[in-house]
Amino acid sequence: MIDLTLLGCGGGMPTPNRYLSSLLINYKGRKILIDCGEGTQVSMKIANTGFKAIDIICITHIHGDHIIGLPGLLGTIGNSGRTEPVIIIGPHGIKEAVEGLMTIAKYLPYEVRVIESPKEDLNFIDEDIKISTLELDHSSPCIGYSFYFSRSPKFDVEKALENNVPKYLWNKLQKSNEEIIENGITYSRSLVMGEDRKGIKLSFITDTRPIETISKFIDNSDLLVSEGTYGDDLDEKKAIKNKHMTFREAATLAKSASVKTMVLTHFGTAMAEPKDFLDNATEVFENTIIGEDRMTFELKFED
């Protein structure tokens, strides 16, 4: 099971009523934070998420509303007693930005490792988590994130018996990918394990225009967290100019990619009540949720 906390839903600048867009992923006690604007650590405090277990911080792009909270959060993580490294992933420029921001947070009790603009999928911390990135279309280099939480197949007793695998090898084969040679016969994991089981896919897309490449990237996501800077269809021109999306554009993406559920976030400061514009999304993609600060979600593996 994956627990998600939407720490904030605002875009542009921090406001009294809405924290800046940020998502916290909790999987087996390990935490991944996506974006960290000014005040994100306060929202974490309200949500009582803790700080010490943050292993990875994914930054979409280097605009203040997505990154200014970083030096304060890094300090607070340090104060929480963490000594293991923290990995920061971000687009082109993230190394310079982190270095700049850390001018005021120089002495941390742990190492900060920065991965700039990864060209391949990342598979670390936990081998069950694969992180993919996609270049988006914003006014500065920006990347979308997709997380795939894979699930091991079950042990299949019948298959093991059919394949004549000696019982004393079952446990060993289940727990390791290494082949075992016994009496000249090679035994591999596939001889005892069942079918692959479906994992969970989570995608996070902000800030961007709805470019073609996104659909394939977020394809079949169990949950898509997408920016919806403008609720009103009439603001499409603003969305085009400022390289953002309207609710309807985000919904069109969600539909094209057959995602299960979409949560809208990153609402513009001018939009007091995003729910007033929900219809603009649901007319296109019914399973749309208007995000709220500290809304939580549970994503469960099937069966």
Added chain:
Amino acid sequence: MIDLTLLGCGGGMPTPNRYLSSLLINYKGRKILIDCGEGTQVSMKIANTGFKAIDIICITHIHGDHIIGLPGLLGTIGNSGRTEPVIIIGPHGIKEAVEGLMTIAKYLPYEVRVIESPKEDLNFIDEDIKISTLELDHSSPCIGYSFYFSRSPKFDVEKALENNVPKYLWNKLQKSNEEIIENGITYSRSLVMGEDRKGIKLSFITDTRPIETISKFIDNSDLLVSEGTYGDDLDEKKAIKNKHMTFREAATLAKSASVKTMVLTHFGTAMAEPKDFLDNATEVFENTIIGEDRMTFELKFED
């Protein structure tokens, strides 16, 4: 008249219930901000102070809770339409810190001028405002601030008549410091103006131990805004170790300097209710106020 807004009263890290210690001075529509931790711009938004008129930002020291809000605020000032320069004053290291933080706020529509560790009193923006600084005793270079708002003397009709100043020169002499020579006689401003009038002195002291030099620096302040990180007298050892002050120590400073009123701020995160410790200050210095977020003060010139 000088309007003050205590934007926050917290120290250490931003919390859900208390913004970080920061003070906004408004004098004749010009604004001076002292310290800018994470979220200061949100407190300004709540207090509806506006952003465009901020001429000077005084930073006491380069710890996150006093400076992390700077890049976000500079961006918001830019979005407010300001094109005039903004001056940032701070201790040793402020240039490097501002440069680092501005890695993520590179393109502002106005110039940022940084004054590092000023050795003399500063007298700019408005000639009536004199800014003095004092080196404090904290775990990183830290400076206290004192502001003197001077007041012009009144025009003195009797004195002008006594000094036989021709009436047609009165207005000119009142408005300028230049001498005027008429028929071989030199007329100066002092021939028509009354006694100097008392100005207003405001001091801001955080974070520091109560070192001797502070008393003279804050001497006769109309208002002293002082850190009070620890309310409980029993926390004096922590105060010594962490280079802060208890309420009682701040009150002792206020008394020794004969200030009129002291407002305590920069309360440690562990102190839920600073008012519980007010007696520890008032036993020493009666006119102590426990600061609260967005508390406002009016300082009026005498007479």
